[in-house]
Amino acid sequence: MILAFERPAIDWHAVAPEIVLLSVGVLITLLDILFLEKARPYMAALSGLGILATAIPLLTLGIDGTERVLFDGAYVVDNFSLVLKAIFLLAGYVVILLSTNYIVDGDYWESEYYGLLLASLMGMIMMASSRDLISIFVALELLSIPAYLMVAWRKRDPKSNEAGLKYYLMGVFASAVMLYGMSLLFGVSGTTVLSEIADSIEAGNGSSSVMTLGIVFVIAGFAFKVSAVPFHTWAPDVYEGAPTPVTAFLSVASKAAGFVALLALIFVGFYELSNIWEPLIWILAALSMTVGNLVALRQTNVVRLMAYSGVAQTGFMIAPLAVAGHSLTTGDQALSAIITYLAIYAAMNLGAFAVIITLARRTGSAEIDSFAGAFHFAPGLTVAMTIFLFSLAGIPPLGGWFAKFEVFRVLATSGEAWGYLLAVVAAINSVIALFYYANIARKMWAEEPSENDLKNVEITPSLVSALAICVLVTLLFGIFPQLVARFTEVSLLAFAT
């Protein structure tokens, strides 16, 4: 008897964004093969348009609003995934704006660069919908492998090569750990679909120590991806060595993708076992905040500083998860808080990197000292950077305050002593963080420029648009947080119950 392959029913509307993005990626690769050099100048614009085109089906899906479950629950398009896809696309678009001149100036391989960027973005978009161990893993690899290459994009620079290699080795190691954890989960529950794993846990498989081990391994694997302490050691070197637009991409989009997977796993898969993951997350959060901030205090290179501050921000983002198992309401709030944080963080962090890229073009260095007196030669950029830095520090009325506020809110909601303790740790850490953020701002405003020539910084149109988007989003989200809050009020827990 021959088993004929039967194609599962596909909701084409649901996967339309993926298809559009994939087509653009393929198109770019084809154009590169066909036209070689001639196509290069158009690649950036083309991939930007491709991302915008991807947003159209996303929008129609959002307006439609129905939840679509594909492939027996392995791939789901719901509000949660739509919001995150939108964040990924916007972040990807800004990264392309940031890359445009950087890649041209460095005489790097443009066509391939954008092709890889889109491929990585594709992985993230898929990640947002994955609700199955295998699709999560495939999405993760799809987003990571192009990133390994992009990190090493500055071929002639040994630092970039080192960064690429480091990122690759660490990434693969993390994948291996995670894959092992996944195999354990599959072994106990006999399924890869997250909601079925949840059922199996409810049926009594949750108490097995193998399950516990599996969960710990999977969380550890993603802790690498989101650079939480103690799995953060790759981040500073990689961030410093990589081309700065790629760093921006990693620090925002790639981190967000790790978070998405973590959220899906915890909320859809292991929600019942909060006694296992809550303490784990608590420790990760407290450590990430504290270690990240303390080490950031000692940095002299702004990119390394952003790397450590990113580690600390990860701690803030992950913190709501530490009390998410308290009740279903708290769980939902924690989810919204994390997505809100991701959205606001994307805008402010990309903005900060946009300023760094622009200023580094003039000064040729990313040392903090080279930014001294920026107010004299680049007042506009200084104001923008100030907005981003203080937003990262969480000072109202800039976007970051609402992100931090949401974290505090969730930690306080639980009413548990552990929640309050973490809130106090977070409060102290926001003060430490302010120290180094304010320090950069102070240098830019108050010090005299080290060089004598006060020629203005050349800002390209694409950087201006990137900055404008980021400033606008940061300010609007800060003054009217409802703008972001109404989109991030999503739930994953319908699956868990």
Next chain:
Amino acid sequence: MDNLLDSWGLTVATFSPLVGALVMFLIPKEKEYEHKIIALVTSLWVAFVGFMLLIWFDLDATEKLQYVVDKSWIDAIHSRYVVGLDGISLPLLLLTVLIVPLCIVYSWNHFPDPKNPKTFLILILVLETGMIGTFVAQDMVLFFVFFEVVLLPMFFMIAVWGGPNRKYASLKFFLYTLFGSALMLVSFLSLFFLTGAESFVFSEIADNVVAHTVSRTAQLWIFGGMFLGFGIKVPMFPFHTWLPDAHTEAPTVGSVILAAVLLKLGTYGFVRIAIPLLPDAAVEWAPWIGLLAVIGIIYGAFCCLAQTDMKRLIAFSSVAHMGFVMLGISTLTDFGINAAIMGMVAHGLITGMLFFLAGSMKERYHTLEIKRLGGLLVQAPKMGWILGFCAMASLGLPGLAGFWGEFPAILSAYNPANGLPVETFRTFMVIAALGTVLAAGYLLWLLQRSAFGTPKEEFAEDPNIYDTTKTEWIAWAPLLALILAIGIYPNLVFRATDAAVDASLTPCLTIDADKSTHEEIESAHCSEVYGLSDHGPDDHTASKG
């Protein structure tokens, strides 16, 4: 007009400065004159709106929030845009809208280095939005946002336009206050959740605290968080160390705004939020607050005596004066808190004025080292007299505003609210009274060393030491007039605050156990902390007989 003011008055007052700042942002910085005009017109417009708010304010119902606007803001977290004005906020709002235009006038021709009037004035206007917003916000989250908005402009004002040690001072100021406000935010949030309130609006939280008994321990912790947040801002001993640095390094106008308004945000927080919302915890904390307040009074005074720099001396005198304010607040009585608000206003006017003077003297002498000054009355008699006037006001001479802040605050400690240890507070009263003697000491000594005598040799022939200029007169005259007016007729302030303060306190604090009937005490539902339970019916008849 009335309707327009009712629905838009406070919002316009709060955000007009921001609009002005935005307009200035779009104008190139070379057009300095235009910038000055826009800033001045904006701040005058805000002052005008503030004045209209005063005129239409119903002074017979100051305990009621007026000009209330209640609009949805962040539905996701149940925070609303609620603003309103009552007798407690009114004097502070007016103080703010008065000080800002005066500061702009004062800096008209002497912007501190590195000049750049555009940015400087934009920062002042943003600061004004934050300050007004804090005083009118009636929602915890909104309050928090405005409370923090104030930080950034002040940070830059000190960091960019400040003195030689500005980097250290600005960062210290920022970190200290942020530390307090971060814990304050945690307190706000936990209060919100523990009460199960529907929104962050003050009145709603207060109702819910009464209805749902939040556990005693939780209340104490929450009050502790707020205490840190507000106490650092006040600043109370031992969190005061940022203040002398910030004041000394800040440009003149920065010091003035810092002294006149920013410090009031902390004390206002106590009066508006901490005490009305958590009266039980306030009773437990009050003796400690009172203790820190009197330590601040004495410590501040001794520090003043040891200072060699005039600006630093005035800064430490702020620590002492805010100590009186906090002592008044810590009695938790109607009388004490009224005195505290009076103290805030008086301190704002007087110390603001003293910082103006210090700035002007610095401009003439290029130093504020007290031992190099002297003979101001000879070289610039009018300015010398103004300095004398302000020093007298500051030390609490009856007939000037300072008196009405200090004297009732001390007096109120004689008879603190129910549940507070009477002996302790009477001790505080005595110590605080000694503090006034020290205050007279350091202020008169300052006056003697800087204004009396003959000019020092190095400045004797200096043509740079001229008398008060016209811009200075414009900037100072309103403050001087108000110091005198409030001193003669303190009811200007008390009329607004009295009913509002009374309404903000729970009856348990103010009820007179000896004169009220048992039923009255019962119906107030006071918990044990107020010490009213011993007054049984027999007791009561006995006291009557």
